[in-house]
Amino acid sequence: MAILEFEKPLYEIEEKIKELKKISESSGMDVSDQVELFEKQALEYKNELYSNLTPAQRLQIARHSERPTFLDYVKLMTTDFIELHGDREGTDDRAIIGGVAKMGDQNVMIIGTQKGKSTKENLIYNFGMPQPQGYRKALRLFYHANKFNMPIVTLIDTPGAYPGIKAEETAQGTAIAVNLREMAKLGVPIIAVITGEGCSGGALGLAVADKVLMLEHSYYTVISPEGCASILWRDASKAGVAAEALKITSEDLLGLEIIDGIVKEPLGGAHNDYEMIGKNLQEAILKSINELKGTAPDKLKEERYNKFRRMGVFCQ
Amino acid sequence: MTVKDWFKQRKEMQIARRTQETPVDDSIGKLWVKCYSCDAQLLRKDVEENLEVCPKCGYHFRINARTRIHQLFDEGSFQELFGNITTADPLEFTDTEAYKKRIVQAKAKTNMNEAVVSGVGKIEGHEVAAAVMDFEFMGGSMGSVVGEKVTLAMEEALKRKIPMIAITASGGARMQESILSLMQMAKTSCAVAKLNEAGLLYITVLTEPTFGGVTASFATLGDIIIAEQDARIGFAGRRVIEQTIRQNLPADFQTANYLMKFGQIDMISSRADLKSTIAKLISLHTK
Numbered sequence: 001m002a003i004l005e006f007e008k009p010l011y012e013i014e015e016k017i018k019e020l021k022k023i024s025e026s027s028g029m030d031v032s033d034q035v036e037l038f039e040k041q042a043l044e045y046k047n048e049l050y051s052n053l054t055p056a057q058r059l060q061i062a063r064h065s066e067r068p069t070f071l072d073y074v075k076l077m078t079t080d081f082i083e084l085h086g087d088r089e090g091t092d093d094r095a096i097i098g099g100v101a102k103m104g105d106q107n108v109m110i111i112g113t114q115k116g117k118s119t120k121e122n123l124i125y126n127f128g129m130p131q132p133q134g135y136r137k138a139l140r141l142f143y144h145a146n147k148f149n150m151p152i153v154t155l156i157d158t159p160g161a162y163p164g165i166k167a168e169e170t171a172q173g174t175a176i177a178v179n180l181r182e183m184a185k186l187g188v189p190i191i192a193v194i195t196g197e198g199c200s201g202g203a204l205g206l207a208v209a210d211k212v213l214m215l216e217h218s219y220y221t222v223i224s225p226e227g228c229a230s231i232l233w234r235d236a237s238k239a240g241v242a243a244e245a246l247k248i249t250s251e252d253l254l255g256l257e258i259i260d261g262i263v264k265e266p267l268g269g270a271h272n273d274y275e276m277i278g279k280n281l282q283e284a285i286l287k288s289i290n291e292l293k294g295t296a297p298d299k300l301k302e303e304r305y306n307k308f309r310r311m312g313v314f315c316q
Numbered sequence: 317m318t319v320k321d322w323f324k325q326r327k328e329m330q331i332a333r334r335t336q337e338t339p340v341d342d343s344i345g346k347l348w349v350k351c352y353s354c355d356a357q358l359l360r361k362d363v364e365e366n367l368e369v370c371p372k373c374g375y376h377f378r379i380n381a382r383t384r385i386h387q388l389f390d391e392g393s394f395q396e397l398f399g400n401i402t403t404a405d406p407l408e409f410t411d412t413e414a415y416k417k418r419i420v421q422a423k424a425k426t427n428m429n430e431a432v433v434s435g436v437g438k439i440e441g442h443e444v445a446a447a448v449m450d451f452e453f454m455g456g457s458m459g460s461v462v463g464e465k466v467t468l469a470m471e472e473a474l475k476r477k478i479p480m481i482a483i484t485a486s487g488g489a490r491m492q493e494s495i496l497s498l499m500q501m502a503k504t505s506c507a508v509a510k511l512n513e514a515g516l517l518y519i520t521v522l523t524e525p526t527f528g529g530v531t532a533s534f535a536t537l538g539d540i541i542i543a544e545q546d547a548r549i550g551f552a553g554r555r556v557i558e559q560t561i562r563q564n565l566p567a568d569f570q571t572a573n574y575l576m577k578f579g580q581i582d583m584i585s586s587r588a589d590l591k592s593t594i595a596k597l598i599s600l601h602t603k
Contacts (some may be wrong), residue, residue: 221495222498223491
């Protein structure tokens with residue numbers, strides 16, 4: 001497993017414990033008391049380390065190369081997933097994947113941004129950065145879900161919509177804008193979850209939802225801390241400072257009433273225990289769906305409108 | 317000054333000129349201005365009388381919200397609304413300077429409250445609700461106040477059952493309000509959904525420059541989208557794209573003509589024709 005810089009001391013302690021055990025096995029010396037003590041200390045240290053992470057450190061967990069991806073979550077949380085491809089206008093963007101599936105007893109439309117875990121995969125999925133055609137595919141699937149009265153679940157993990165020539169030629173801005181507007185018109189429950197990176201309009205384009213959840217170590221922001229640092233501080237190395245200032249953690253956003261809930265991650269981040277994060281997330285999504293399922297379409301729309309209508313802080 | 321110093325100074329000036337970004341200095345009060353497009357030396361008064369368009373080459377200078385309102389609305393018909401809504405600093409944001417201080421400076425520089433003016437007015441007799449953005453105020457960036465005032469203008473259109481006009485000029489989201497500014501994209505776009513469902517005409521005029529979060533929300537959601545001549549419009553900025561793809565971009569990239577070529581806008585209008593075009597469109601959509 002890839003070890004992050006700030007996790008190294010912990011990793012060293014764990015290595016020492018392993019070494020101690022090996023020595024005791026080969027020499028027949030009983031060191032179980034010491035091992036137990038070290039393990040207790042390691043756990044304490046671990047708890048302390050992960051409950052006091054800086055935003056910049058959590059950013060690294062959110063971007064961890066082994067963090068579960070959309071397709072992992074589909075496997076962990078649903079059965080009978082059938083992918084529905086293409087925007088019907090010439091493209092099947094691989095950075096956004098969607099399809100129908102069963103979650104518990106519930107039929108859902110599940111759509112999300114897909115990242116790769118290796119360079120090869122990332123080239124296929126374009127590092128989770130959708131083209132306009134990805135948003136248009138998502139929109140087609142939103143309409144489909146609306147027609148067949150299926151709740152929509154979106155899972156978001158993207159560094160942003162792709163900035164490229166083709167993307168500009170085919171109207172990246174318009175594609176996102178249309179999704180924001182059309183999501184407001186849907187009469188089925190929408191649950192959006194930021195699972196890793198929730199960067200800018202590229203994330204929001206799938207997140208005009210009745211319930212917006214975040215995984216504990218994910219982040220959600222108007223601009224990446226690196227981008228913000230290079231514009232406002234004129235120095236990309238100030239990303240850590242920008243990450244603090246931008247208030248991007250799940251707790252910050254819950255406090256600002258931008259999101260509706262936080263899904264707890266296994267100690268050290270989602271990549272440490274796929275089963276557990278899959279179970280926690282599925283529970284949270286099904287709970288939200290059940291809360292919204294009985295609501296009439298018009299009421300659902302009205303409440304969704306009011307939810308976003310209230311956002312913003314100003315003097316009057 | 318020695319001759320050596322003189323040469324050194326001249327060289328430094330030349331370098332500075334080359335490395336500066338496109339200087340767009342529309343400050344009033346100067347007698348002469350230089351056209352950025354054709355380099356002609358122009359009398360400030362001549363440019364003003366020509367709707368802030370270069371009389372020699374037709375280049376459209378950027379204009380602020382007040383000038384726009386003066387040019388577009390029937391004389392004395394525009395009534396500003398929601399001017400009492402002003403900027404807070406909910407995140408107590410400080411980069412190289414405090415957000416609060418930046419706001420004070422922007423207010424002093426522009427004599428405006430924020431980067432948008434909302435209100436109702438008449439265009440050749442047609443009553444409309446309008447939101448007019450101002451690039452001079454912190455690059456026309458959209459924070460909570462801009463989002464709120466644009467939404468309120470749309471709600472005013474809903475209440476009065478009149479068309480809505482949005483005139484955009486923005487570098488994108490107001491980073492100092494972080495996630496709150498991102499949510500303004502959702503808020504304004506949801507308000508457009510309401511205009512759609514009520515069957516009200518919504519016209520957007522994209523002016524130099526319109527980018528980022530404004531492009532990716534209410535700006536490109538018009539039933540009719542007009543780009544003003546010489547405007548540059550896009551989602552990602554030119555520099556970001558160049559850094560990502562590591563290629564040079566075409567010269568006409570993200571210009572109004574470029575957007576027209578790729579089917580993203582309904583038309584390009586000169587400043588002189590804008591008022592009559594909007595009036596005609598409204599009357600063609602009125603029973």
